[in-house]
Amino acid sequence: MKRLYDSVIRDHFDRNEQMLFLSGPRQVGKTTLAKNCSQLTEHFRYLNWDKTQDRALILVGAPSLLNGLPLNALLPRKPIIAFDEIHKYKNWRTLLKGLIDEYKGQLDILVTGSAKLNVFRRGGDSLMGRYFYYRVHPLSVAEINRTTLPTAPISSPQKIDEESFQALFEFGGFPEPFIKQDKKFYQQWQNLRQEQMLREDIRDLAHIQELAQLEMLAIFLQQQVGQLVEYSSLAKKIRVSDQTIRRWMNVLESFYYCFTIKPWSDNISRSLIKQPKVYLWDWSQVQDKGAKVENFVASHLLKAVHFWTDIGFGKYELYFLRDKNKNEVDFLITQDKKPWIMVEVKNSGKEPLSSALHHFQSQLHVPHVFQLAFDLPYVDIDSFSLKKPMIVPAKTFLSQLV
Structure with missing residues (x-):
């Protein structure tokens, strides 16, 4: 089913270059929202920290994460990369800061998590000014x-x-x-x-x-x-x-x-x-x-x-x-x-x-x-x-x- 937050994501990436953070309870629909981003661009990548293969890519860093994405091409819509449950990685903030600082304007980044993403600051650099934050709620x-x-x-x-x-x-x-x-x-x-x-x-x-x-x-x-x-x-x-x-x-x-x-x-x-x-x-x-x-x-x-x-x-x-x-x-x-x-x-x-x-x-x-x-x-x-x-x-x- 379509959610209000699908409209939030589309509007955000239409208007902003900052990363988009979505946090909310387990099973509230964040993963579905992240995967729905594939409908916004021809070049979409979804990575879930809980999956062993995705975790290995994340640990290697930016070159592996972005391999094959056309970052230097003029496209109707920029590539989108979505990170699910990335806050479980102790260096997640450093990883995201590096990506947004290096590829801002070439890549849209979505981050989702089932814990409040401002809580788990396990070291790394501040992301101040680099993201907008939405709290995903159940249906109403x-x-x-x-x-x-x-x-x-x-x-x-x-x-x-x-x-x-x-x-x-x-x-x-x-x-x-x-x-x-x-x-x-x-x-x-x-x-x-x-x-x-x-x-x-x-x-x-x-x-x-x-x-x-x-x-x-x-x-x-x-x-x-x-x-x-x-x-x-x-x-x-x-x-x-x-x-x-x-x-x-x-x-x-x-x-x-x-x-x-x-x-x-x-x-x-x-x-x-x-x-x-x-x-x-x-x-x-x-x-x-x-x-x-x-x-x-x-x-x-x-x-x-x-x-x-x-x-x-x-x-x-x-x-x-x-x-x-x-x-x-x-x-x-x-x-x-x-x-x-x-x-x-x-x-x-x-x-x-x-x-x-x-x-x-x-x-x-x-x-x-x-x-x-x-x-x-x-x-x-x-x-x-x-x-x-x-x-x-x-x-x-x-x-x-x-």
Whole structure:
């Protein structure tokens, strides 16, 4: 299936000479995106560090990597070379710096990885200014409907069919299980993906030996989605130190297992909370229905703020709101450090509008304030045309993001 990120890659190489870095969770579709570059040029080379033959070429260096590519010919489209999982090579940054410095303007370079590519700086020279970076997310309501590049952060609403919406919620946004929609396949796929992430990627790159305890932490986090992270409580359950829990949480975030969002405190009277809330990249792993709905929305919002920032629309960030009086709103999106969109999530459209939305809007003057109802049917009205806090179908609101 065509992805939004196919359009990102084409647009990037049309306009820029910098390398393009794509990072995201295992099985999110990065390898398919890389191989799809063969449709952009007659001269394409794909190299995967996990394959022995490709690894041997990479270790030899530039002459072998580029052998046979017409780098000095005038062509409709430059040759493209794609490196998959290259961050597992300790000298990957030095290799890429040498290639881009020597062949800039003659060669387009794509780099993909299942860990955050800014984390594993194992020596070598800085790549500052030599690449643009996109975070690849699972499928979303908007991407199922639209794969063209948006020209602004917010798009017009577009209806998603009910079958696709329910499949997205149940099986998650990773392409294979979403397309197959088969529970047996989903379970097998999920087990293998989890094992590869914990027992291969994290063991080899993060050098964590206590894998059984790390797996326990991953399971506990599934049960605490949408809640404040209590490091000391987790440490007692797993029998490690607070600092170890913090370090392992950072590792799990680096490998796209979970993400945390911090509380927004600027201009909030009686703001005290400092712990983040935690969510999973794969919302299908969440068992509790209410927590799963909240995670589903959180993942859509995170995808939006990452994409809007990566594509250059501005600086967008995701927070939550809570004060000492226990007023709380699930999510706040800031645009260039100013509150922009406030979102409360509910399972049912029958629940009354949260008083906390009015409470925080009076303090922060947020332009767009919504209470999303998961069960309401799609309405073909622009959510962002509303002038006051309103209860809005999740299907409508989420279709206007990315």
